Amino acid sequence: MTAATPAERPRDRKSSQRRIQLAESALQTLGEHGYARTSLRDIAANSEFSHGVVHYYFTDKTELITYCVRHYKARCVTRYDDILDSSQSADEVLHRFVDKLCETLVEDAPMHRLWYDLRTQAMFEAVLRPDVLMIDATLEDMIWRVLSRYAELADRPLLTDSPTAYAMVDGVFERALLHHLSGDPETLDWLRSRALGLLPTLLGA
Amino acid sequence: MTAATPAERPRDRKSSQRRIQLAESALQTLGEHGYARTSLRDIAANSEFSHGVVHYYFTDKTELITYCVRHYKARCVTRYDDILDSSQSADEVLHRFVDKLCETLVEDAPMHRLWYDLRTQAMFEAVLRPDVLMIDATLEDMIWRVLSRYAELADRPLLTDSPTAYAMVDGVFERALLHHLSGDPETLDWLRSRALGLLPTLLGA
DNA sequence: AGCCCCCTTTGACGACTGTCAAGAGATGTT
DNA sequence: AACATCTCTTGACAGTCGTCAAAGGGGGCT
Structure with a gap:
């Protein structure tokens, strides 16, 4: 037909x-x-x-x-996937993930602020919600894959669930983006050190 | 003169x-x-x-x-301040803070999404940045006062710095707001349980 | 009274928006 | 070669926007 x-x-x-x-x-x-x-x-x-x-x-x-x-969505969702396959230790996952996080903050800043823009507009316009919620869930999965691999290699359990972990990482990244776009030169160091500190605290003994 | x-x-x-x-x-x-x-x-x-x-x-x-x-800014910055003065235990601060957090999520949802809207627009329009950054710092202080009082009453040290703590709490709240406005009925329970879980993990032994 | 100043309404302007229709150009088929 | 179809340009439409000027009232003062 x-x-x-x-x-x-x-x-x-x-x-x-x-x-x-x-x-x-x-x-x-x-x-x-x-x-x-x-x-x-x-x-x-x-x-x-x-x-x-x-x-x-x-x-x-x-x-x-x-x-x-x-x-x-299709362009950014697999951003960290090659790290997961090729890394051999928890520390390597951690550092390479944070490096990539800092790199994309600078490199793809316009695209990131556009994403935050659209996600916020979805709070007002219902038409945008289905797509935005789907992408948000995909991004959450992306972060969760990183954290799972990180916990697996560290042989320690994850303390938080997927939505909370994503929300926290995303909150830190959004803040870093705002300050980076505002011209704060210390933002990159801040994001690096805070991300390096945050991930280990998500792991239990 | x-x-x-x-x-x-x-x-x-x-x-x-x-x-x-x-x-x-x-x-x-x-x-x-x-x-x-x-x-x-x-x-x-x-x-x-x-x-x-x-x-x-x-x-x-x-x-x-x-x-x-x-x-x-003037209307929302002192939202949790009376909790700090009148609470006598760490657990009381925790629960009353989370209650207020959930209450304002529902009650002041339009104002919150407006704030997120303006903060995101500040990523594009430089004119908005000074005011937005100032308010963001004030909100960060607000959260930090709550956490400091909470740690003080629990007699345990805080593991994170002020910007990171705010960014994480804010990320969780922003996510809850988006899902709440999308009509997800489980959002309130999620925010409550995640906030109750998050704050203790910010305290060290 | 008459006057002046502050506040408010009304109407208009140019610019910009999403949308659409009419037509020109290109491409390939018969 | 002639036609039909797809693609793209151009110009116009109705509506909305920020901005401003002109004018209407309404107090208080002299």
Whole structure:
């Protein structure tokens, strides 16, 4: 069957490529100006197309946003996964995780603040909630995988549950991001030392 | 001396009352719709004045917002202070603090999400940063006072520093707020149990 | 009384927004 | 070569935004 509307079939592959392309332009612009101050014209101006093309590939602004959010997830969720496979000691997991955490704080700062922006907007707009909650759960899993591997290699039990551990790490990271973007030069050292201190306290005797 | 501009002197008292009055209306509207989707006309419509009056008392929209933020601080910073004075045991501080935390999560949910909204917008707009960072520091102090009193009554040392402790508690609270606003009925129990579990782990032997 | 100053309302402006329609250009099929 | 289909540009629409100017009232003062 697969009864597609007449216009959909030949477009499928190319159209999905365009959607991705537009989503990447959109993510970059959103990371610069924030969700509220980014218009469809801004997004199109940062791409190589005109503003009308957005409505050709996305029915709605919210569809574009939610598509961007979902596309964003795929890029960042596996950030720490190679550390887990290749590390051989608890200490190695700890240090490499913290290094990566500090690196992405600086490197991907616009994308991180965009994520916090969207998550906060989900507190106001119900349309954003399903996607945001799903990504938040995925990020929680990501942190939990790190902590589980860390505890396994240290041969000690984890004291907290997954949501709490994620919430605490995320709180520390969000604070670091705010201060980093505010120009505080000590933020990186603070995040490094606090993350190095935090993880061991999540392990029991 | 006090060389005031001709228009300022007689206005002083009344004008500051109006500013407060408008700020309260603004805070309520901002808490409902969020920073980005709140216009000056919305704010005025929620007050008993017309939209023109806002520009009579505030030169700018950003001046209104920053004034609101500063006014908001005064209302919420002393939230837990009476607990500290009147509690006699560590356990009493712990339970009364957590009770208040859960109560304000439900009761003041719009104001909390507004705070998170503004703090996130400060990652994009530099004008908001001074006020946001100041309030964040004040909230950090508020949490630190609770933890200090808690540790003092328990006669045990605190394991973390003030910024980290605040960041972790705030992360847990922010997560609880998002899920509460998403309609998750188990959020309140989760926050209560996790907060009751978190504070003791911040104390050393 | 008449005047002046403070407060408020109203209406308007230019700019910007999401959305859509009409048409031009390109691409490939028959 | 001619046609049809997909893709993209352009221009316009209705609405909303921050901002401001003009004017209306309402007290108190001289």
